[in-house]
Amino acid sequence: QQQVKQSPQSLIVQKGGISIINCAYENTAFDYFPWYQQFPGKGPALLIAIRPDVSEKKEGRFTISFNKSAKQFSLHIMDSQPGDSATYFCAASRADNDMRFGAGTRLTVKP
Amino acid sequence: KAGVTQTPRYLIKTRGQQVTLSCSPISGHRSVSWYQQTPGQGLQFLFEYFSETQRNKGNFPGRFSGRQFSNSRSEMNVSTLELGDSALYLCASSPVGMNTEAFFGQGTRLTVV
Numbered sequence: 711q712q713q714v715k716q717s718p719q720s721l722i723v724q725k726g727g728i729s730i731i732n733c734a735y736e737n738t739a740f741d742y743f744p745w746y747q748q749f750p751g752k753g754p755a756l757l758i759a760i761r762p763d764v765s766e767k768k769e770g771r772f773t774i775s776f777n778k779s780a781k782q783f784s785l786h787i788m789d790s791q792p793g794d795s796a797t798y799f800c801a802a803s804r805a806d807n808d809m810r811f812g813a814g815t816r817l818t819v820k821p
Numbered sequence: 822k823a824g825v826t827q828t829p830r831y832l833i834k835t836r837g838q839q840v841t842l843s844c845s846p847i848s849g850h851r852s853v854s855w856y857q858q859t860p861g862q863g864l865q866f867l868f869e870y871f872s873e874t875q876r877n878k879g880n881f882p883g884r885f886s887g888r889q890f891s892n893s894r895s896e897m898n899v900s901t902l903e904l905g906d907s908a909l910y911l912c913a914s915s916p917v918g919m920n921t922e923a924f925f926g927q928g929t930r931l932t933v934v
Contacts, residue, residue, distance in 0.1 A: 741920060742919075742920040742921065744922075744923070746925075751927075752927055752928075753825075753827075753911050753925035753926050753927045753928050754864075754911070754925045755924075755925070756922060756923065756924060756925075759922070799863075799864065803918075803919045803920040804920055805918075805920055806876070806877060808866060808869070808877050808879075808919070809854070809866065809919040809920070809923070810866065811856075811863060811864035812863075813863045814863060814864075
């Protein structure tokens with residue numbers, strides 16, 4: 711079922727640094743690309759999302775960059791904080807409502 | 822506004838038994854999707870319901886089934902449980918479908934022994 715490839719698997723960043731997580735997708739029918747944040751014992755929480763007609767979207771410290779021709783998108787977390795330590799999932803979905811998730815990136819932000 | 826509610830939070834079942842999980846979506850949301858999350862396979866799509874109709878189904882055996890009621894609440898059932906069914910089962914609700922904002926519940930942790 712894997713149609714969204716996510717990297718890296720794990721990431722360690724110093725407090726104040728930039729965290730970057732990358733995803734690539736295969737199916738050009740995907741038209742919605744969200745990022746989810748998941749803490750242990752919790753369900754995934756919607757962080758930010760983008761559609762392919764936009765190349766970048768920023769919400770606070772979180773930015774999605776989208777490259778439609780390369781079929782890639784990435785999440786940038788600026789000024790990373792220890793409270794950002796969590797697992798991040800990229801996803802892609804299409805009009806027939808089938809959302810596919812990347813394998814996840816475990817982010818650790820060191821104080 | 823209340824979030825997505827899944828019950829129960831934890832379940833322990835014996836191999837061969839069946840189990841029913843429940844999901845109450847956000848008020849006004851008509852689409853409910855179910856996912857299985859395991860360390861090895863990640864988040865895998867089970868099925869999606871909209872207005873009591875299954876619109877899409879993932880690649881899971883027929884032992885996994887679901888339904889949606891007129892109030893948009895949804896249930897999923899797993900029959901003849903296997904050890905490999907141990908997972909976190911997540912429900913997501915959205916206004917019209919998973920290519921719009923979708924919100925997850927906290928999940929039901931199922932352990933099959």
